[in-house]
Amino acid sequence: MKHFDVAIVGSGASGGAVAYMLAKAGLKVAVLEKGRLIDRKAFSKDEIAYCRRDIATPSLFDEYHIIEEKVDDKWITTPTYESGWSFWNGNIVGGSSNFMSGMFHRLHPDDFRLKSKYGDIKGANVVDWPISYNDLEPYYTLVEEVVGISGKYQNHPFEPWRSSADFPQPPTDENEVVKLFDASCSTLGVVPLITPRAVLSRNKGHRNACYYSNFCGSYGCSSGAKSSSREALLFPALSTGNLTLISNCYVKKLESTQDRVTCAVVIDTLTNKESKITASLFVLAAQAHESSRLLFNSKNQFYPNGLANSSGELGKNLIFSAGGSGQGELKKETLKMITFDKLMQTGLFLNRSVLDWYFVDDKNEGRFKGGSVEFMFEHQNIISRAVKQCYEGEKLLWGKALGERLVKQFGESKSIRFEVFNDWLPTNDCFVSVDENHLDKWGMPVGKLRISGHSHDLKVGNYIAKKCEKILEAMGAENIYSSVSATPPQNLIAGGCRFGDDPKTSVLDRNCKSHDLENLYVVDASFMPTGGSVAYTWTIYANALRVGEHIVRLFEEEKRKRV
Amino acid sequence: MDRRYFLISAGLFTILFGAKIQETQKSKLFSLFESLIPTIEAVQNHLFPQGGKIPSAKEMNAIGFLKETLLHRSFDRDTRDFVIEGAKELIARTDGKFVTMDENQKERALRAYEETDYGSSWLHRIMILTMEALFGDPLYGSNIHQSGWRAIGIFGGEPRPTSRYCQI
Numbered sequence: 094m095k096h097f098d099v100a101i102v103g104s105g106a107s108g109g110a111v112a113y114m115l116a117k118a119g120l121k122v123a124v125l126e127k128g129r130l131i132d133r134k135a136f137s138k139d140e141i142a143y144c145r146r147d148i149a150t151p152s153l154f155d156e157y158h159i160i161e162e163k164v165d166d167k168w169i170t171t172p173t174y175e176s177g178w179s180f181w182n183g184n185i186v187g188g189s190s191n192f193m194s195g196m197f198h199r200l201h202p203d204d205f206r207l208k209s210k211y212g213d214i215k216g217a218n219v220v221d222w223p224i225s226y227n228d229l230e231p232y233y234t235l236v237e238e239v240v241g242i243s244g245k246y247q248n249h250p251f252e253p254w255r256s257s258a259d260f261p262q263p264p265t266d267e268n269e270v271v272k273l274f275d276a277s278c279s280t281l282g283v284v285p286l287i288t289p290r291a292v293l294s295r296n297k298g299h300r301n302a303c304y305y306s307n308f309c310g311s312y313g314c315s316s317g318a319k320s321s322s323r324e325a326l327l328f329p330a331l332s333t334g335n336l337t338l339i340s341n342c343y344v345k346k347l348e349s350t351q352d353r354v355t356c357a358v359v360i361d362t363l364t365n366k367e368s369k370i371t372a373s374l375f376v377l378a379a380q381a382h383e384s385s386r387l388l389f390n391s392k393n394q395f396y397p398n399g400l401a402n403s404s405g406e407l408g409k410n411l412i413f414s415a416g417g418s419g420q421g422e423l424k425k426e427t428l429k430m431i432t433f434d435k436l437m438q439t440g441l442f443l444n445r446s447v448l449d450w451y452f453v454d455d456k457n458e459g460r461f462k463g464g465s466v467e468f469m470f471e472h473q474n475i476i477s478r479a480v481k482q483c484y485e486g487e488k489l490l491w492g493k494a495l496g497e498r499l500v501k502q503f504g505e506s507k508s509i510r511f512e513v514f515n516d517w518l519p520t521n522d523c524f525v526s527v528d529e530n531h532l533d534k535w536g537m538p539v540g541k542l543r544i545s546g547h548s549h550d551l552k553v554g555n556y557i558a559k560k561c562e563k564i565l566e567a568m569g570a571e572n573i574y575s576s577v578s579a580t581p582p583q584n585l586i587a588g589g590c591r592f593g594d595d596p597k598t599s600v601l602d603r604n605c606k607s608h609d610l611e612n613l614y615v616v617d618a619s620f621m622p623t624g625g626s627v628a629y630t631w632t633i634y635a636n637a638l639r640v641g642e643h644i645v646r647l648f649e650e651e652k653r654k655r656v
Numbered sequence: 657m658d659r660r661y662f663l664i665s666a667g668l669f670t671i672l673f674g675a676k677i678q679e680t681q682k683s684k685l686f687s688l689f690e691s692l693i694p695t696i697e698a699v700q701n702h703l704f705p706q707g708g709k710i711p712s713a714k715e716m717n718a719i720g721f722l723k724e725t726l727l728h729r730s731f732d733r734d735t736r737d738f739v740i741e742g743a744k745e746l747i748a749r750t751d752g753k754f755v756t757m758d759e760n761q762k763e764r765a766l767r768a769y770e771e772t773d774y775g776s777s778w779l780h781r782i783m784i785l786t787m788e789a790l791f792g793d794p795l796y797g798s799n800i801h802q803s804g805w806r807a808i809g810i811f812g813g814e815p816r817p818t819s820r821y822c823q824i
């Protein structure tokens with residue numbers, strides 16, 4: 094059996110970043126990925142396959158989660174095969190990063206010290222991070238260069254400082270609607286910012302620039318422009334000859350002694366054969382909820398409550414991203430400033446964010462941590478937009494009237510959407526465990542997610558959503574609505590293995606190494622005690638590069654000692 | 657045995673017996689479907705009729721799409737059962753006469769079915785499946801010559817798929 098220096102579980106954003114750092118430094122690395130490798134050419138814009146069936150995620154009848162939610166003061170348990178509410182986000186080589194929209198922001202320096210800055214919030218387990226923005230800043234910059242982020246630096250009071258003058262690539266092209274957007278913002282005294290995108294606006298090595306395919310989020314990218322783990326990190330890592338990428342490889346559990354992980358027990362999902370993979374060091378990068386699950390499923394005589402769980406903190410303080418979304422329609426007959434033809438030009442982005450309410454000091458509402466907003470076109474999927482039109486009030490609309498409505502809706506209007514991101518406060522009622530009575534098709538207990546949002550999250554989300562509705566009004570949009578709820582977006586998941594300096598209150602140390610086992614790291618968003626008020630994949634990438642560099646140093650020190 | 661209990665206790669055996677069960681189920685399903693197809697087709701044709709601004713279910717072979725979709729292993733099996741049960745229910749409610757009714761009778765029968773929660777969800781599901789046919793990629797056998805896309809002036813993105821369901 095081949096022995097690796099490092100075995101990484103999961104090939105998504107975090108796993109790819111660590112693999113990249115290690116393979117470049119000459120270490121022999123294995124990436125164990127349960128999903129298959131999809132060829133870049135197969136990333137078509139097939140709405141049926143990618144958005145309406147489980148092509149890139151497991152069937153919920155084979156692998157599912159148990160979700161616990163509070164309804165009328167009682168915890169109600171529902172398996173996702175019953176609800177259809179999937180917590181899988183992309184289980185192929187490259188993970189969810191293949192399907193992201195790539196709207197990227199750094200966390201603000203105060204996100205690293207939320208407790209010191211804003212104090213306790215009743216019912217929330219807020220703590221400061223053990224590292225600061227200054228510690229992570231070099232890696233945010235490294236992500237811009239290595240993974241590829243396009244954008245334009247604009248000075249804003251809530252934009253964090255940066256060590257390089259500007260982004261390595263200019264922003265992606267924009268639809269003319271930004272003129273209307275920017276003008277509408279300025280009438281309200283709001284500052285519109287160009288959204289940094291994990292999308293290349295220029296060719297870069299083996300990757301081609303974005304060709305504005307009009308179908309970005311939820312689809313893989315056939316030009317390599319989207320800065321997925323697969324394009325930006327795994328392929329360069331593979332080209333070193335040091336990375337062995339093992340797809341269709343489901344990791345059931347890790348085996349360990351008191352101090353060290355000894356092997357990963359894996360199943361080849363094509364042959365159903367079980368085997369063991371050994372390495373000197375193991376890195377978990379399975380996305381936050383699944384990494385905690387894997388540790389629970391790896392319990393043994395030394396760690397009866399779950400591997401690396403001497404603190405009892407494993408799985409706790411699971412967080413998502415709070416907030417909500419809203420929408421309004423720009424209509425042909427009432428459109429201002431730009432022509433309807435320009436608005437309907439497909440593919441180009443409405444690349445705008447608003448950070449004005451990241452920290453709020455409002456004479457009526459008080460001083461509190463707020464959030465960020467992304468503005469975009471409504472997702473361009475045709476079937477899902479058509480399906481939205483098939484109700485007239487409570488009744489279904491069919492026949493010729495439906496046809497007329499569809500032609501008018503698609504031909505004479507375009508919807509602008511906003512998404513609000515604010516902190517999902519960590520609480521005792523939001524955590525992941527496993528359910529021994531529910532087994533996936535490999536016979537392993539499935540992850541059980543108790544989900545509950547803090548009421549403060551809703552207050553913040555609503556505050557910002559109302560401001561955003563005003564922007565849509567100023568643009569002349571009609572049928573404006575927004576919805577803020579405690580239902581989490583299942584594609585932004587963090588926490589469960591908090592990092593911290595005290596082994597009694599955290600699972601990982603500041604380098605994301607288990608406090609308990611000397612050769613076990615967790616590098617997906619599990620480490621995050623708080624999630625910031627942005628979509629946080631830039632932070633996942635940056636932290637994984639930081640941990641990757643730390644692991645390289647360890648191996649180098651080890652080597653020096655041996656010489 | 658309720659479905660949840662069955663799944664829990666059967667969890668470990670799925671790998672051993674899964675494929676075989678699926679094959680037998682498929683042929684059973686196929687014959688069951690054949691008997692329900694005329695009713696489902698008649699419903700689709702009523703909801704998406706000829707002579708409107710978008711192509712009709714009939715012209716687009718939406719029933720062919722529906723049949724193949726429901727039998728594909730990527731399709732949610734609960735939803736498939738629901739489509740079958742809902743069609744049986746409509747047949748029962750209309751004493752097996754739905755297919756031969758005139759358009760006014762069909763409208764009344766479907767609006768009456770819509771009054772029930774079950775019927776409303778079922779009709780919505782048939783509408784979704786028909787819209788998938790009309791506005792999905794032509795590779796799936798409907799949206800012939802992109803007529804669905806042409807009618808609304810919006811087209812699927814590039815690259816277009818070259819195999820259904822990304823070859824799974």
Ligand SMILES: Cc1cc2nc3c(=O)[nH]c(=O)nc-3n(C[C@H](O)[C@H](O)[C@H](O)COP(=O)(O)OP(=O)(O)OC[C@H]3O[C@@H](n4cnc5c(N)ncnc54)[C@H](O)[C@@H]3O)c2cc1C
Binds near residue numbers: 188311378381630
């Ligand atoms: C549609 C969509 C849009 C998004 N848009 C944005 C955005 O605009 N901005 C943003 O910041 N973020 C966005 N995200 C979120 C972003 O994709 C994730 O935050 C990020 O990919 C998480 O990285 P990860 O490494 O933790 O997990 P992933 O990238 O999901 O990778 C985890 C991998 O581990 C594998 N795995 C899991 N369990 C096992 C096991 N037991 N054995 C072997 N392998 C296993 C999985 O198959 C998967 O490939 C979006 C996500 C989606 C789905």
Ligand code: SF4
Binds near residue numbers: 292302313319
């Ligand atoms: S080409 Fe551009 S818009 Fe299309 S998926 Fe790639 S990055 Fe997204």
